[in-house]
Amino acid sequence: KNEVEQSPQNLTAQEGEFITINCSYSVGISALHWLQQHPGGGIVSLFMLSSGKKKHGRLIATINIQEKHSSLHITASHPRDSAVYICAVKDNQFYFGTGTSLTVIP
């Protein structure tokens, strides 16, 4: 049983497309994180959310606490957005999704 489920697992998009990655979780949480992992690189924390919506540049993250669901949106996608995006939720420990591998084609 996975406490955190992400969809889709893999996603290929054309440059400029609007992208949505979804995350559903089953545990009670104090915060939800969206992380970005480039091939061979470390993990970068994009957002930490406990309610509502956050925006940073072309990235938007939303969370619905009642439905235990979060989405990460990328507007005007670019090849440099190609990475694995991981959803993680936290109560006393972190639970991670398996990630969504995004490839943006020029």
Place this chain on the structure above:
Amino acid sequence: EAGVAQSPRYKIIEKRQSVAFWCNPISGHATLYWYQQILGQGPKLLIQFQNNGVVDDSQLPKDRFSAERLKGVDSTLKIQPAKLEDSAVYLCASSLELGQSYGYTFGSGTRLTVV
């Protein structure tokens, strides 16, 4: 602010050998985590420290893995003896407090290949 430092970046060993990884968290971060990330999977928590005490090591294979955080700062993770299935990236992360919604920071990881 300096990030979470890990070393080495890469390590290749033969099965049954021993290996150790080192992590230096962000200054002042009380909570330190070690994760194992096998290719194609999300990270799996191995052990969580609060200062120099262990909070959760339920997923640590204690017959071969050990970790310590002396003085509540740096931490080392050891595998002895290594198996082929231990090939993975070992990530260290730190955060200010346990059970709080503070952000946390990952190191760049140590990629271990066991041959």
